[in-house]
Amino acid sequence: MNLLRTSILCLGMTCMSAAAGPEDAAASASAPTAPGGGQAVVVYFSCTGTTQALAERIAAATGATTWRIEPTEPYTAADLDYEVANSRANREQQDPASRPAITGNCPAIAASSIxxxxxxxxWGEAPxxxxxxxxxxxxxxxxxxxxxxxxxxxLGASDTHLHPLAPRAIWKPGKRFSGRESDRALRQWLDSLRLAPVPKR
Ligand SMILES: Cc1cc2nc3c(=O)[nH]c(=O)nc-3n(C[C@H](O)[C@H](O)[C@H](O)COP(=O)(O)O)c2cc1C
Structure with missing residues (x-):
């Protein structure tokens, strides 16, 4: 089953429950993925859980797997304090060439086309x-x-500023979320992407 069909199926199932919300979708992310799962992967970085929750909802809706980017040196609360000019996060964001080490590589990338x-x-950019x-x-x-x-x-230019780092990838326009979007809004965004069907392995 291709990603698009999986997306529609999973989102349809989500919408069948009137009470379904972000928590329900996140919970279903641990359910077995539909056939074709693994051909799309949700790679994410999150320090306080907002992006993670959204990543899990996207995975549940599409049948994708997830992979969390883990910095080799985890960020402490002090590291994340943007009110401190010299905090680690602020220093990194002020330096476009900064490349904080991450733990391992995503094993699902090779088999994933999306x-x-x-x-x-x-500070207006991706970490x-x-x-x-x-x-x-x-x-x-x-x-x-x-x-x-x-x-x-x-979103600003946080997405397009990443393009030079993967110049041979096919970049879709980025999307900013508050984390409080409905399942319907999430589905509309996924549908709007018009993702090409993922061929069977
Ligand atoms: C160092 C740092 C800088 C941030 N800069 C911005 C910003 O420029 N604009 C904004 O709206 N939120 C900013 N935030 C807030 C985060 O974008 C927001 O809380 C996000 O949803 C956190 O995601 P997470 O829970 O997945 O880590 C910043 C947070 C941190 C730690």
């Missing part, structure tokens, strides 16, 4: 660990769908 790439907005991920994977010919969460900032 990669949802999720991140929180940090630099996203740059690390892009730089250390071969993404040529793969479709990348960026999505992000933020307190209030828009």
């Amino acid at each position: 990669i949802f790439l999720g991140y929180p907005i940090w 630099r660990v996203i740059s690390t991920f892009l730089a250390q994977h071969n993404l040529a010919g793969k479709t990348i769908v960026p999505f992000c969460t933020s307190g209030s900032s828009p």
Whole structure:
């Protein structure tokens, strides 16, 4: 079954439950994936859980697997304090060449043709660990769908600024979420992507 059909099926099942919300969708992410699962993967970075919850909803809706980007040196609360000029996160964001080490490579990339790439907005941009991920994977010919969460900032150019790090990928326009979107809104976004059917393995 291709990704598109899986998407429609899973979202249809989600919509059958009037009470279904983000928590329900996240819970179903642990259910066995539909046939074809694994040919799309949701790669994400999340420090406080907002992007993670969205990533799990996207995975549940599409049958994709998930892979969390883990910094080799985890971020502490102090690291994330954007009110401290010299905090780790602030220093990294001020340096476009910063590439914080991440743990391992995503094993699902090779078999996946569609990669949802999720991140929180940090000072209007993707955290630099996203740059690390892009730089250390071969993404040529793969479709990348960026999505992000933020307190209030828009997507801005946070997606297009990533393109040079995977220049041979097929980049879809990014999308910013608050994390409080309905399943219907999520489905509309997925449908709007018009993702090409994923061939059977
Ligand atoms: C270092 C840092 C910088 C941030 N910069 C912004 C920003 O520029 N605009 C914004 O709306 N939110 C900003 N935020 C808030 C996060 O984007 C927001 O809380 C996001 O949903 C967190 O995702 P997570 O829970 O997956 O880590 C920032 C947070 C941190 C830690």
